[in-house]
């Protein structure tokens with residue numbers, strides 16, 4: 488698929504992986520809608536892109552998501568690609584009972600993704616085409632202590648993606664890809680407030696990490712395949728991690 492003049496919506500575009508995806512899609516000629524809660528950051532990023540539209544979107548709110556997608560459709564007229572990258576990772580040990588962190592993880596990573604899919608489907612069904620890319624995580628496949636709820640949220644996204652391919656690809660020609668990164672150099676770990684977990688994990692240990700652009704390159708790979716090819720899943724780790 489030629490990305491020139493395709494319209495892409497990227498959630499979580501204010502930072503890290505989503506920001507890099509928006510930038511790389513723009514370089515390939517996409518018209519990009521950048522969405523997150525931080526409109527100022529989005530506008531700064533948008534200054535460096537050729538055809539962008541920045542829109543405030545809180546994926547935990549039905550109304551915010553609906554309004555944002557209406558604005559994007561009014562602005563660009565269509566939506567060809569949706570990248571669900573908005574996410575949080577407040578890792579906690581279960582024994583520490585951080586209920587608010589658990590619920591926020593599900594609210595953003597699972598319910599937020601569902602809200603965006605719900606909002607984009609009418610347009611993609613009408614067009615009889617589209618590509619939805621869900622940024623899941625390797626943690627949805629390989630669970631670890633402290634990653635219970637985050638891993639569960641990403642496992643949900645991986646299985647949701649599988650079911651979307653079953654239901655949406657044959658009838659509506661919608662492609663669905665889940666991307667499952669290992670550790671990427673971003674601000675995501677700043678969400679962690681469980682001090683016992685932080686003390687245990689030694690995050691400053693120089694572990695191998697991916698760059699956000701490595702994930703953006705995966706999005707480009709999936710979106711530029713011929714129409715007849717759906718890249719189902721991409722699991723990506725830094726060299727040196729098994």
Ligand SMILES: NC(=O)c1ccc[n+]([C@@H]2O[C@H](COP(=O)([O-])OP(=O)(O)OC[C@H]3O[C@@H](n4cnc5c(N)ncnc54)[C@H](OP(=O)(O)O)[C@@H]3O)[C@@H](O)[C@H]2O)c1
Nearest residue numbers: 499501502503504523524525545546573574624670671673
């Ligand atoms: N970094 C990694 O190692 C890694 C590995 C595997 C998967 N992932 C996944 O990659 C995705 C992006 O994470 P990242 O590493 O790029 O982290 P990041 O730099 O912290 O970015 C997170 C993004 O999510 C947005 N966001 C958070 N809550 C939101 C909400 N309620 N509504 C709308 N947007 C919201 C943030 O925007 P605002 O604050 O402006 O709203 C921000 O743009 C996440 O889904 C994450 O789970 C990351």
